[in-house]
Amino acid sequence: MQHIKSRAVPVRIENIDTDQIIPARFLKATSREGFGKNLFRDWRYENDDESQPKKDFALNDARWSGTILVAGKNFGCGSSREHAAWAIKDAGFEVVVSSFFADIFRNNALNNFLLPVQVSEPFLQQIFEAVEADPTTELAVDLPAQTITITSTATSEGFDINPYKKTCLINGYDDIDYLINMMPEIAAFEANSAAH
Amino acid sequence: MGKTLFDKIWESHVVKTIEGGPSVLYIDRHFIHEVTSPQAFNGLKKRGMPVFRPQQVVATADHNVPTLNQELPIREELSRKQVDMLVKNCAEFGIELYGLGHPYQGIVHVIGPELGVTQPGMTIVCGDSHTSTHGAFGTIAFGIGTSEVEMVLTTQCLLQSRPKLMRINVEGELNQGVLSKDIILYIISLLSASGATGYFVEYAGSAIRSLSMEGRMTICNMSIEMGARGGLIAPDETTYNYMKGREFAPAGEVWEKALAYWRTLHTDDDAVFDLEININAADIEPMVTYGTNPGMGIGVSKNIPAQASLPENERGNFAKALQYMGLMDGQPIKGQPVDYVFIGSCTNSRIEDLRLVAEFVRGKQKAENVEVWIVPGSKQVEQAARAEGLDQVFEAAGFMLRQPGCSACLGMNEDKIPAGKYCISTSNRNFEGRQGPNARTLLASPLTAAVAAVTGFVGDIREFI
Numbered sequence: 001m002q003h004i005k006s007r008a009v010p011v012r013i014e015n016i017d018t019d020q021i022i023p024a025r026f027l028k029a030t031s032r033e034g035f036g037k038n039l040f041r042d043w044r045y046e047n048d049d050e051s052q053p054k055k056d057f058a059l060n061d062a063r064w065s066g067t068i069l070v071a072g073k074n075f076g077c078g079s080s081r082e083h084a085a086w087a088i089k090d091a092g093f094e095v096v097v098s099s100f101f102a103d104i105f106r107n108n109a110l111n112n113f114l115l116p117v118q119v120s121e122p123f124l125q126q127i128f129e130a131v132e133a134d135p136t137t138e139l140a141v142d143l144p145a146q147t148i149t150i151t152s153t154a155t156s157e158g159f160d161i162n163p164y165k166k167t168c169l170i171n172g173y174d175d176i177d178y179l180i181n182m183m184p185e186i187a188a189f190e191a192n193s194a195a196h
Numbered sequence: 197m198g199k200t201l202f203d204k205i206w207e208s209h210v211v212k213t214i215e216g217g218p219s220v221l222y223i224d225r226h227f228i229h230e231v232t233s234p235q236a237f238n239g240l241k242k243r244g245m246p247v248f249r250p251q252q253v254v255a256t257a258d259h260n261v262p263t264l265n266q267e268l269p270i271r272e273e274l275s276r277k278q279v280d281m282l283v284k285n286c287a288e289f290g291i292e293l294y295g296l297g298h299p300y301q302g303i304v305h306v307i308g309p310e311l312g313v314t315q316p317g318m319t320i321v322c323g324d325s326h327t328s329t330h331g332a333f334g335t336i337a338f339g340i341g342t343s344e345v346e347m348v349l350t351t352q353c354l355l356q357s358r359p360k361l362m363r364i365n366v367e368g369e370l371n372q373g374v375l376s377k378d379i380i381l382y383i384i385s386l387l388s389a390s391g392a393t394g395y396f397v398e399y400a401g402s403a404i405r406s407l408s409m410e411g412r413m414t415i416c417n418m419s420i421e422m423g424a425r426g427g428l429i430a431p432d433e434t435t436y437n438y439m440k441g442r443e444f445a446p447a448g449e450v451w452e453k454a455l456a457y458w459r460t461l462h463t464d465d466d467a468v469f470d471l472e473i474n475i476n477a478a479d480i481e482p483m484v485t486y487g488t489n490p491g492m493g494i495g496v497s498k499n500i501p502a503q504a505s506l507p508e509n510e511r512g513n514f515a516k517a518l519q520y521m522g523l524m525d526g527q528p529i530k531g532q533p534v535d536y537v538f539i540g541s542c543t544n545s546r547i548e549d550l551r552l553v554a555e556f557v558r559g560k561q562k563a564e565n566v567e568v569w570i571v572p573g574s575k576q577v578e579q580a581a582r583a584e585g586l587d588q589v590f591e592a593a594g595f596m597l598r599q600p601g602c603s604a605c606l607g608m609n610e611d612k613i614p615a616g617k618y619c620i621s622t623s624n625r626n627f628e629g630r631q632g633p634n635a636r637t638l639l640a641s642p643l644t645a646a647v648a649a650v651t652g653f654v655g656d657i658r659e660f661i
Contacts, residue, residue, distance in 0.1 A: 012512075013513065013516070014513045015389050015390065015489050015513065017489070017625075017627045019606075019607075019625070019627045019628070019629060019630050020627065020628060020629070023607065023629055023633070024259075024606045024607050024608035024630075025607055025608055027231050027259075027260075027608060028231075028260065028274035028275055028277075028278050028608075029274070030234035030235065030238070030277065030278060030281050031234075031235065031238065032235050032238075032342075042628065042629045042633055042634075047633075048633050072513075073390065074389060074390035074393070074423070077389055077390060077393075077423060077489075078325065078420075078421075078625060078627060079324075079325050079606075079625075080232070080323060080324055080325040080339035080340060080341055081231075081232065081341075082232070082235075082323075082341035082342040082343060083342075085341070100390060100393065102390070102393060102423055103359075103393060103394065103423070103425055104325060104339055104340070104341060104420075104425075107340075107341060107344065108341035108342075108343065111341060111343035111344070112343065162217060162218065162357065163216045163217060164214050164216065164217030164218060164355075165217075174343070175343070175344075175347055175354075175355045176239070176243075176343070176346060176347050176350060176351075178355065179220065179347055179350065179351040179353050179354075179355070180243075180245070180350060180351060182211070182212070182220060182351070182353070183248075183351055185211060185212060185220075186211055186220070186222070186248075186351055186352060186353055189211040189222060190222070190352075193208075193222070
């Protein structure tokens with residue numbers, strides 16, 4: 001994961017909690033796959049019925065497409081369910097843009113190579129306006145340079161990411177590999193702690 | 197410069213810090229449950245790894261279990277499979293399971309403390325955001341995702357960046373009828389649902405010190421509802437008195453040694469926080485939420501804010517929340533009719549909560565159009581309630597005493613609130629659909645819920661004292 005250029009799907013709602021992203025009744029699966037079809041389930045369908053899509057919800061609106069999800073501040077708050085990140089990823093998204101992410105969601109996203117891009121509130125509003133005015137507007141995310149650009153206007157903003165996590169994303173490493181390599185040190189730490 | 201309680205625990209658990217990156221944090225206790233663990237065990241199997249320290253892991257089934265007829269096989273196939281998988285995984289990897297039918301079964305954040313597994317100074321994680329509950333004992337406890345569950349099962353460690361630190365001081369005496377649930381709902385209403393994101397919160401002050409362990413757990417439990425990674429309270433005599441003699445608490449000489457260490461676990465006088473907030477306990481009244489996040493709460497005597505009084509950029513989300521709730525801006529919350537009363541969840545399902553409710557309803561009857569569910573947090577709580585005769589009080593009042601589990605807190609198991617219905621709930625989240633599709637949740641304390649149970653309306657407990 002280094003450069004992503006795509007149209008965006010705008011969900012102009014704040015405080016989107018993980019119960020909205022994937023309601024608890026869909027957490028009964030024991031594998032990581034297949035959660036995408038229930039992404040935003042209760043905002044997508046009337047009466048929990050797939051034959052009754054809510055037309056005004058962005059994911060049901062044919063104008064919007066692409067692999068970048070743009071949402072209001074405090075995205076991913078609430079439950080720690082990693083199923084939320086799995087659902088977004090499974091639905092085809094690679095990047096989520098918001099002006100603020102909840103901590104647990106941010107970690108879960110990074111552990112699944114789903115990139116959370118945190119921008120300023122004014123820049124988020126610029127993205128919403130550009131995408132809503134012209135759905136073909138593309139956003140370009142440059143992970144090595146840590147920038148996001150609205151290509152139509154060439155306006156950019158930088159974003160922060162932990163340097164360790166950045167290396168992991170670019171190289172496809174995950175934390176488990178890192179920790180497994182550390183197991184002798186972990187065992188030594190345990191022995192030392194027990195001695196005190 | 198002195199150290200904070202958080203830093204004392206954190207520093208003693210850092211195995212190593214990656215330059216410019218996170219720390220490798222050692223985890224003392226890991227709680228697991230059926231919903232967020234199966235994919236983690238699949239990961240272990242795929243790598244051919246064992247669980248590194250199975251004796252530091254405790255499992256229970258809580259989220260996806262029925263709260264009636266637990267002695268029968270679970271009817272719903274997917275739920276049954278998920279719970280069965282936990283049983284299989286625990287057997288295969290050598291993990292102690294307090295599953296359905298076990299006398300220690302219950303909500304993971306209720307059983308850890310009641311068994312004495314949760315102890316001051318520990319690092320504790322669970323694939324559940326309300327793991328912050330355990331912070332009431334002076335622990336660093338926080339919720340994690342399933343990939344992180346896999347990391348802890350595999351290596352007993354996590355990669356974590358040190359959060360910023362906030363201290364919230366609640367000083368003074370609480371008003372009558374005000375419970376710890378009201379304190380935390382009040383704090384969240386001040387800070388908002390995202391106001392503590394990036395922080396770990398220490399709760400301090402005389403009003404916090406005066407609380408029982410049950411009350412402290414309620415406070416720490418809801419830290420996540422303002423975005424905090426976790427919350428903690430320094431251990432003291434209340435903590436030690438609660439712990440002494442519990443099944444897995446240290447005993448004898450080990451207890452004395454542990455106690456000497458625990459007494460060092462407090463924030464030094466000259467320690468500095470990134471943010472400090474002072475609250476006057478006397479300003480807090482019984483709280484009720486009216487919206488779709490836990491920050492949308494008001495004192496029971498107040499009106500829902502007028503939309504025009506809010507900043508323009510907040511009005512859209514506010515209107516969306518009120519439309520979902522079927523409430524009007526500017527209306528009083530007192531007098532709002534309710535259909536269901538749910539007393540349970542990891543926030544308020546402990547014996548103290550049930551005692552308070554029973555004491556209030558003794559000799560009273562539930563309102564005719566209201567359904568009341570009392571869901572104890574654990575088998576032990578259920579047993580204590582029965583031993584004390586609380587079951588008879590509830591039965592006489594027309595309340596239903598169910599079996600332990602997360603129940604109607606999260607709309608996952610059989611216990612759901614029907615669409616459009618109002619439920620006053622002692623749980624922690626009022627998100628859209630949290631208690632079932634289109635269900636409408638009003639969060640409140642067990643006493644405020646009890647008032648609604650007997651009157652059928654949101655009411656002010658202070659008028660009944």
